[in-house]
Amino acid sequence: MKTFGGPVLFLDRSDINTDEIIPAKYLTEMDKEALGPHLLEDLKLEGFSVNGSWRGSARVAVTRANFGCGSSREHAPWALEVNGITCVVAESCARIFRQNMFNGGMLAIELGKATIEELFSIAKNGTVECLVDLDAKKLDFSWKDGSENFPFSLTQFDEALVRAGGWVEFADARY
Amino acid sequence: MGKTITEKIFEAHLRDEPFAGTNVLSIDVVMCHEITTPTAIADLQRRGKDRVFDPSKIKAVIDHVTPAKDSQSAMQAKVMRRWAARHKLPDFFDVGRNGVCHALFPEKGFIRPGYTVIMGDSHTCTHGAFGAFAAGVGTTDLEVGILKGVCAFRRPKSIRVSLNGTMQRGVFAKDVILTVIKTLTVNGAADRVIEFRGGAVDAMSMEERMTLSNMAIEAGGTCGICMPDAVTADYLWSFIAGLYASKEAAVNDFKRWRSDPDAAYEKTVEIDVNAIEPSATFGYKPDQVKSLREMKDVAIDQVYIGSCTNGRISDLRAAAAVVKGTALAAGVRGIVVPATPLVYRQAMDEGLLAVFMEAGYCIANPTCGACLGMSTGVLAEGEVCASTTNRNFNGRMGRGGMVHLMSPAAAAASGIRGKLTDPREVMS
Numbered sequence A: 001m002k003t004f005g006g007p008v009l010f011l012d013r014s015d016i017n018t019d020e021i022i023p024a025k026y027l028t029e030m031d032k033e034a035l036g037p038h039l040l041e042d043l044k045l046e047g048f049s050v051n052g053s054w055r056g057s058a059r060v061a062v063t064r065a066n067f068g069c070g071s072s073r074e075h076a077p078w079a080l081e082v083n084g085i086t087c088v089v090a091e092s093c094a095r096i097f098r099q100n101m102f103n104g105g106m107l108a109i110e111l112g113k114a115t116i117e118e119l120f121s122i123a124k125n126g127t128v129e130c131l132v133d134l135d136a137k138k139l140d141f142s143w144k145d146g147s148e149n150f151p152f153s154l155t156q157f158d159e160a161l162v163r164a165g166g167w168v169e170f171a172d173a174r175y
Numbered sequence B: 001m002g003k004t005i006t007e008k009i010f011e012a013h014l015r016d017e018p019f020a021g022t023n024v025l026s027i028d029v030v031m032c033h034e035i036t037t038p039t040a041i042a043d044l045q046r047r048g049k050d051r052v053f054d055p056s057k058i059k060a061v062i063d064h065v066t067p068a069k070d071s072q073s074a075m076q077a078k079v080m081r082r083w084a085a086r087h088k089l090p091d092f093f094d095v096g097r098n099g100v101c102h103a104l105f106p107e108k109g110f111i112r113p114g115y116t117v118i119m120g121d122s123h124t125c126t127h128g129a130f131g132a133f134a135a136g137v138g139t140t141d142l143e144v145g146i147l148k149g150v151c152a153f154r155r156p157k158s159i160r161v162s163l164n165g166t167m168q169r170g171v172f173a174k175d176v177i178l179t180v181i182k183t184l185t186v187n188g189a190a191d192r193v194i195e196f197r198g199g200a201v202d203a204m205s206m207e208e209r210m211t212l213s214n215m216a217i218e219a220g221g222t223c224g225i226c227m228p229d230a231v232t233a234d235y236l237w238s239f240i241a242g243l244y245a246s247k248e249a250a251v252n253d254f255k256r257w258r259s260d261p262d263a264a265y266e267k268t269v270e271i272d273v274n275a276i277e278p279s280a281t282f283g284y285k286p287d288q289v290k291s292l293r294e295m296k297d298v299a300i301d302q303v304y305i306g307s308c309t310n311g312r313i314s315d316l317r318a319a320a321a322v323v324k325g326t327a328l329a330a331g332v333r334g335i336v337v338p339a340t341p342l343v344y345r346q347a348m349d350e351g352l353l354a355v356f357m358e359a360g361y362c363i364a365n366p367t368c369g370a371c372l373g374m375s376t377g378v379l380a381e382g383e384v385c386a387s388t389t390n391r392n393f394n395g396r397m398g399r400g401g402m403v404h405l406m407s408p409a410a411a412a413a414s415g416i417r418g419k420l421t422d423p424r425e426v427m428s
């Protein structure tokens, strides 16, 4: 199983699409590592810098609705993964992107709009860390002078994929 | 309680339900292209599982960047080519026979009512036009599909989009689907199947239905599905004639897939297509749609006519009818990309290519090309394109470019004026 949790990258916008996560011109890369430097290269977002301090340190991305919409490219989860981001927390993810995350043994956690709103107010406290407790289904956010827990749920299938290490492993054992 | 077409297809293909609500389906057609498949092939090789579940059910094409534009795209093509040869895939389409997957595979008769179809491509929803459940997936789903012939989905919920009335002159299936996306919003159909119903859909050709279904994903839809009927049977007839005594028999057989009148929908959206005007997108999201009347002062640098949305012969005919006898405005480039070799050939035989060339258009070979900003007409920073493709995302056709999505007739009209134009203004 992959490891989850660590510093949080906040992406304060809905509908961030997979072209923004990894532009099509890099889709001729067959090596996942080569995608790394180009993660979020075309994202235009106030306060976001493509080469900010998040790069290399962030382990969790928190964002709003419909994250990963558009193209089916699994290069999007791969580009996140090679940068160490194995957990996305969003109001919602596009279906193919969400499935791609779980298929790769990663987490795409969907929380209610109000909770996401709360997370973005936590973001104002500077550096925020998020620990992921998969057994208790709990996200533990902490910052300089505070912390807060948020429960989450996964479908049984999605959890099984994460625990199996991905869909290839799960399907191989079963079909 | 009746069932939707999607529920019927799921039931007929249910291979396993490992957990309540998770349906593992057997897949009838696994389609592959050179952008998302080579990494699946490499992973299968790494795992010592370089096998395919059934070579006759795998359809492969090199379409996104073809002929290769550089060493990397050449390598992707080479990986596909070798894999197709190794597994003796009967349906592999290489340079000279290749075209945009979602135009080429239907043309070959590979998609039938009631089928399950996956591909490592989000616009796989196009094939729902045949009354099939067709969904875009990532490389891992594709990999398992290639190896095992299965794919997992959540139990489907459907949104019924009822399209009634008659399209006005100058209005096409593209305007209808842009209006549907505007109504549903970019994630309004997330995790849902969009079922296109109503008299306006019944009256559409297969090519028009493919344009509708193609953009279901732009509203987040898993698939955009139409009821199979006599139009479907007509389109497929040369491929299925041996299976049925008559077209009527085929249509009768297709009925088993049609949604029951008392099937349950999460919601129903009614749209009167009479009220739809020639439209285009204006921002970076496909639900940002306005009538072309409201956008007429937007200057353009390029017209792009092609893609899996609108690169079929009926699209080229509609565009050529507008272009005939005119010329591109000064400073505007025009690019026509017939979606498949057959479309290219037909356009040539019908004199459409000559019409475009006389107006100053460049005719490229069948490929995805500039639709995803990889080749054949990528935009420079600050340039604007009137495009018949399906995505206007920031940077989609080149970093810093602006894409306005519209019908082929509207794109052609915009080319004449050098700015976004309602096609009715120039249609004779």
Ligand code: SF4
Binding pocket: B064, B100, B101, B102, B121, B123, B307, B308, B309, B367, B368, B369, B371, B372, B389, B390
């Ligand atoms: S034409 Fe464009 S949208 Fe269609 S398959 Fe090719 S890249 Fe994707």
